[in-house]
Amino acid sequence: MNKRKVTFTVNGERHELVVEPNELLLNVLREKLGLTGTKYACGKGQCGACTVLVNGESFLSCLTLAVAVDGAEIRTIEGVAEPDGTLDPIQEAFLDSSAIQCGFCTPGMVLMGRELLNRNPRATEEEIREQIKGNLCRCTGYFSIVRAIKSCCEK
């Protein structure tokens, strides 16, 4: 196989890596960069646990080849809080609304919320529900997640 050199930024930090053409972005993040906040569940695009932002847009990292994000700017759940550890308002909102139970869906949910708020700070409840359609949660029943994202919207 022809290994390739790729360069991308993850949470503001530049990485230069050599990857196989068949390597998934998800595995590179978790295994090569140790960023295990991004979760591996179905591996088929069905659950959203592996969500990351690529150039600001939500991507399923289990369906993304690492070679294909050469040059991109990637944000994972580890890069949502400030570097000094101060949580993002949306992370505070998830805590305040008890929107986290087992936590497996949380990285994806927070990033989907972040993407929506960046694009549309006045999202309605319907738009929030539409936004998280592809992210499964087996614990919360979604209500508290929707409430958390909603509480970050401008009135």
Next chain:
Amino acid sequence: MIEAEYVAPSNLGELFKSIEGRAERVKFVAGCTNVLPDLRAQNPAPMLLVDLTGIEELRRIEENNGVISIGSLATMTELAASEIIRTHGPILASAARALGNPLTRNRATIGGNIADASPAADTAPPLLALEATIHTEGASHAKREIPVEEFFIGPNQTVLNQGELITRITFPIPKDPSASSHIKFGLRNAMAISVVSVAVVLEMQGNLCHRARIALGSVAPKPIRAYLTEKELEGRKITEEVLESCAEVVKKEISPITDIRASAQYREHVTGVLLKRALWQAAREGENSTNGNI
């Protein structure tokens, strides 16, 4: 896991150069939402992955002399947001909005959707009803223009040759784009593959239907045009009775199967119901807009 070589050409010239003499091993990849799950389920022979996503010229959505042209790399998110598509092909924008979920729509391309050729491919019924043409380019630059109704052969089968690329998809702007309607019916709101989907494009004069293009998804081995039903409708006024007879005729030209999502009998019934609803909506919009013109 798959064994593969990978190339990411940045234009069509580079692409055809990189696959020269190797067409039989080529696997195009765009949004990867079909390719990666498929390849990981199989154990395929070593292949040459050709990543299309860097080819900017395949992304354009434009209007030229009454014809809409969509680059094969346009994503569902882009189609749903495009002013050109919303104005001139609203049923295609509707289908793009209805596919999967936001995470899938950000990646899923129109070229990948039709090349994958699922009987449930969401963009297929609108493209059939809009009488779209698929433009392709193969090795040694052989170009083809394939009417979409000849493009699908069966489940996940198309007339594409190995190494033949879909470059763009075109359709003529309908006389009255508002006299059209698209309904996707799934078992739940989130992420559902359709049980039945219907797309219609009508030409109306008042309440009289001059011309009808009707297409259906998930009710045959491939997405289909409902030619008999179109004949049944053309030249007649849209009344309850006419719609009822269309719903009967359409049952003769579909061949639904029973699967995990629904039984054949259920699909047959729902097709009739959705067809009536879609025709009614399209006719009402068309009537309003022709009245407005007079």
